[in-house]
Amino acid sequence: MNSQNTAPKVMKETKNSIRVEFDRTSKKERMRIKYLSGSFVVSVVWAIFRYVLLIGLAYVVLMPFFSKITGSFMSPDDFIDVTVKYIPKYPTLDTYKAIIEESGYWEACLNTLALSLFCGVVQTFICSLIGYGFAKFKFRGSGLLFLLVVLTMVIPHQTLQLSMFMKFRYFDILGIFNFLGGGVSESIELLSFTSINLNNSYWPLALLSLTGLAYRNGLYIFMMRQFYRGVPDELEESAYLDGCGTMMTYFRIIIPLSIPMMITIFLFAFCWQWTDDFYTTVFFTSSGMKLMPDIIMTPKSLDTEFAAGDLYISAIRNTCGLLVIAPLIVVYLFGQRYLVQGIERSGIVG
Amino acid sequence: MNNVQQAPQAMTAAPKKKKKKVASLDAKKSRMGWVFVLPFIIGFVIIYAPIVYDSILYSFTKINIVTGGGYRLTWVGLENYQEALFVDSTFVTTLTSGIKQLIFDIPAIVIFSLFMAVMMNAKMVGRAAFRAIFFIPVILSTGLIDKIDQSNQMLSYMSDTSAVDMGEGTTSTSTEIINAMDIQRLFQNMVIGEELLNYVVGLVNDIYDIVNRSGVQMLIFLAALQSISPAIYESCSIDGATQWETFWKITLPMISPMILVNTVYTVIDAFTSADNQVMNYIDQVYDQPSGNVLSSAMSWMYFIIVMLIIAAVAGVLSAYTFYQRQER
Numbered sequence: 202m203n204s205q206n207t208a209p210k211v212m213k214e215t216k217n218s219i220r221v222e223f224d225r226t227s228k229k230e231r232m233r234i235k236y237l238s239g240s241f242v243v244s245v246v247w248a249i250f251r252y253v254l255l256i257g258l259a260y261v262v263l264m265p266f267f268s269k270i271t272g273s274f275m276s277p278d279d280f281i282d283v284t285v286k287y288i289p290k291y292p293t294l295d296t297y298k299a300i301i302e303e304s305g306y307w308e309a310c311l312n313t314l315a316l317s318l319f320c321g322v323v324q325t326f327i328c329s330l331i332g333y334g335f336a337k338f339k340f341r342g343s344g345l346l347f348l349l350v351v352l353t354m355v356i357p358h359q360t361l362q363l364s365m366f367m368k369f370r371y372f373d374i375l376g377i378f379n380f381l382g383g384g385v386s387e388s389i390e391l392l393s394f395t396s397i398n399l400n401n402s403y404w405p406l407a408l409l410s411l412t413g414l415a416y417r418n419g420l421y422i423f424m425m426r427q428f429y430r431g432v433p434d435e436l437e438e439s440a441y442l443d444g445c446g447t448m449m450t451y452f453r454i455i456i457p458l459s460i461p462m463m464i465t466i467f468l469f470a471f472c473w474q475w476t477d478d479f480y481t482t483v484f485f486t487s488s489g490m491k492l493m494p495d496i497i498m499t500p501k502s503l504d505t506e507f508a509a510g511d512l513y514i515s516a517i518r519n520t521c522g523l524l525v526i527a528p529l530i531v532v533y534l535f536g537q538r539y540l541v542q543g544i545e546r547s548g549i550v551g
Numbered sequence: 552m553n554n555v556q557q558a559p560q561a562m563t564a565a566p567k568k569k570k571k572k573v574a575s576l577d578a579k580k581s582r583m584g585w586v587f588v589l590p591f592i593i594g595f596v597i598i599y600a601p602i603v604y605d606s607i608l609y610s611f612t613k614i615n616i617v618t619g620g621g622y623r624l625t626w627v628g629l630e631n632y633q634e635a636l637f638v639d640s641t642f643v644t645t646l647t648s649g650i651k652q653l654i655f656d657i658p659a660i661v662i663f664s665l666f667m668a669v670m671m672n673a674k675m676v677g678r679a680a681f682r683a684i685f686f687i688p689v690i691l692s693t694g695l696i697d698k699i700d701q702s703n704q705m706l707s708y709m710s711d712t713s714a715v716d717m718g719e720g721t722t723s724t725s726t727e728i729i730n731a732m733d734i735q736r737l738f739q740n741m742v743i744g745e746e747l748l749n750y751v752v753g754l755v756n757d758i759y760d761i762v763n764r765s766g767v768q769m770l771i772f773l774a775a776l777q778s779i780s781p782a783i784y785e786s787c788s789i790d791g792a793t794q795w796e797t798f799w800k801i802t803l804p805m806i807s808p809m810i811l812v813n814t815v816y817t818v819i820d821a822f823t824s825a826d827n828q829v830m831n832y833i834d835q836v837y838d839q840p841s842g843n844v845l846s847s848a849m850s851w852m853y854f855i856i857v858m859l860i861i862a863a864v865a866g867v868l869s870a871y872t873f874y875q876r877q878e879r
Contacts, residue, residue: 251670258667259684261759265700266687331591338584346588349595355858356603357823357830360850362837364605374597412594422591447583472690478698494695522699526691533690 273297273520280512296520299500306524309491313475314528316403316492321471323410324418325463331413332425333451337437347426354419358479366483369405372397405484406474416473416480421466428462429455464539472529497521610848631848641832642849649829650856653821656764657864659754660817661810664765668772669802689766764820768813775809776802804873811868815861822857829853 213220225231235241268287273296275289282290300306335347358365399405409415413422432455440450456463478494485492499517585592610631612624635642671682754761779802787797821827833853837846 248675251673251675255670255681258758258762259681261762262684262687265759327590331588334584334587338581338587340581340584343584343588346592350591353595353599355819355861356854357819357850360847360854361602361606362834362850363609363844363847364602367605367609368598368602408598409594411590412598413591414594414599447580447586451587468690473693476691476693476695476697478695497695497699518699522696525695529691533687 269519269523272516273523275516277513280516296517297524300496300517300521300524303500304496304498304521305491306496309493309496310528312491313493316406317471317474319403320406320410320415320474321467323407324413324415324421324470325467327411327413328418328421328466329425329456329459329463330451332422333429333455335422335426336429336432337434350413350419350422353414354417354423358416362479362483365405366400366486369399369408369484372399372404400484400486401490406480409480415470416477417469421470424466425459425462428459432458461539464536468532468536468539472532475529476525493525496525606847607851609844610851613844631845632852634845635849635852639836639845642836645829645832646853646856649827649853650860652828653818653857653860655750655753656761656821657814657817659761660765660768660821661813663761664768664813665772665806665810667765668769668776669798671769672773672776685762685769686766688763689770764817767820768817771809771813771816772806775806779805807868807872811865811872814864814868818857818861818864822853 211219211221271287271289274292274294275285276291276293276295278291279285279289331350335343335350399408406415410418436454436458437450440454445453475493481492481494497518498521499514608624611626611628613627613630667685671678671685783801783805784797787801792800823830830850830853833846833849836849839845
């Protein structure tokens with residue numbers, strides 16, 4: 202590029218191509234034009250501004266994590282000592298040990314892992330199925346049905362807290378159990394019960410996941426639908442020509458195509474289920490089953506009263522939080538790039 | 552829905568007779584559509600619709616758990632609503648301040664996320680790293696962690712410079728990033744009014760909260776920005792438009808549908824999130840003895856108000872939304 206000799210015009214000549222070196226303005230001149238112009242100054246100022254802002258905001262995001270991490274290593278003495286702010290003087294692992302021992306961390310971890318994995322996989326698959334149905338098939342009432350999906354997204358689940366609890370406490374399919382169990386008239390009594398108590402088991406969440414109604418599933422369906430709308434129809438048509446049924450086409454052509462998108466959805470579903478404290482507290486009211494919300498507690502061996510006790514307690518809670526998300530951080534580091542790509546591919550944009 | 556089983560065989564043979572029976576192919580294909588959305592329909596009919604129906608019903612009743620399984624509902628009409636509005640002293644104040652907060656938060660979050668998306672869309676060193684950092688809250692600061700952060704004294708202690716200073720006798724007790732006084736001095740000569748001033752100060756101090764809550768919106772804006780054809784920008788720069796003009800004349804109209812989407816999402820998100828004070832209050836009421844029906848009534852009231860807000864916002868915004876004609 203910076204060839205200094207200006208004499209040879211033709212650098213290299215073959216049968217099909219020729220490379221020619223033209224006369225160029227001197228390097229000094231080019232540099233002057235490039236770097237001493239107004240637009241360059243503007244772009245430098247803009248870049249500096251941007252980095253300052255981004256780094257500052259990155260600090261705002263990361264700072265709480267940092268403070269939680271350092272706080273989790275502090276011993277009670279550090280909280281009394283006002284000179285200690287970030288770096289503990291007497292670092293200790295007692296907090297971690299106490300929480301892991303007393304709150305049954307591993308058990309909760311395993312239970313939540315099972316629950317989240319199940320919900321994540323099922324929700325991903327079901328939402329992809331439903332999204333495909335909405336994207337590629339025009340049937341009567343599809344618009345109305347999609348409106349219902351949006352409705353499930355809009356009504357906050359807190360509003361339905363009580364009735365959701367009741368629904369699964371006295372579970373019944375359209376009154377069939379009640380009817381068969383003799384709830385309507387005494388003469389029919391095929392079942393020995395009128396309703397099933399599904400609470401304190403994985404059933405409520407499994408059922409919600411299987412029907413695309415669990416936490417933010419409306420959003421997943423929406424994303425999947427937008428993604429499938431971008432898939433060209435010709436792909437499916439060629440599959441039909443080759444003799445595939447609709448289901449076969451879906452499993453053999455569409456699913457492999459949407460793996461990156463499904464990873465995104467899975468990440469959302471898995472992580473949001475993992476840190477969820479709404480469903481778990483509504484459905485698991487009195488079970489002995491340990492789940493993540495049970496981790497957030499103050500271990501008895503650490504429960505002390507002293508001057509900076511409040512700070513210490515909140516540090517303990519933060520440590521609990523760190524323990525909860527520790528497995529997720531690994532997942533996040535692995536799946537982060539899918540997250541951005543997935544949303545881009547979903548083309549929510551249109 | 553009845554003819555669902557017949558469809559699969561028909562699909563394979565369909566393309567051959569495409570010219571003759573286009574309508575019937577469409578009909579068969581549309582039946583397959585029902586199969587795909589079947590899980591949702593089943594769930595909606597068996598689980599969701601009864602839940603919503605019950606929830607509305609409960610808000611008009613009193614509930615008694617009968618010993619030996621089962622429960623009994625007593626119809627009380629609008630009593631729960633009256634209790635929420637007139638007897639419960641905190642609900643109305645919580646509701647009004649919560650809604651005020653919501654209305655103030657919407658523009659802040661939408662503008663901030665748009666701004667960040669524009670910044671992160673530009674090519675620069677470390678873009679991937681910044682993205683990774685800014686999307687941490689989307690995944691990690693939800694649910695439980697959000698709840699812990701609500702009552703987090705560590706954070707305020709850590710960002711508090713006064714704790715050390717107090718030992719040395721200074722009187723500052725500010726825990727905020729900036730002091731209201733600083734801005735007041737800055738805007739001394741501007742007539743912007745006390746309210747706006749407090750709003751700006753509040754925003755700056757809540758920056759952590761705002762960053763945390765604008766993750767998904769940032770993702771959506773980023774995707775929108777990337778879908779704008781570079782050719783448009785190119786022709787703009789050939790016509791001599793500056794970056795500033797390009798932003799207002801091209802970028803903003805092109806992503807205006809997403810501004811609508813994000814605004815609605817922000818309202819829904821703010822309204823369903825765990826740090827929403829009205830929702831927290833409703834949760835508290837739920838835990839009180841016999842408060843569960845009251846909480847149903849309260850949340851339906853809140854829901855209707857928020858729906859009205861969404862309708863109003865969407866109505867206003869859609870008047871300014873630009874849709875590019877797109878043939879799919």
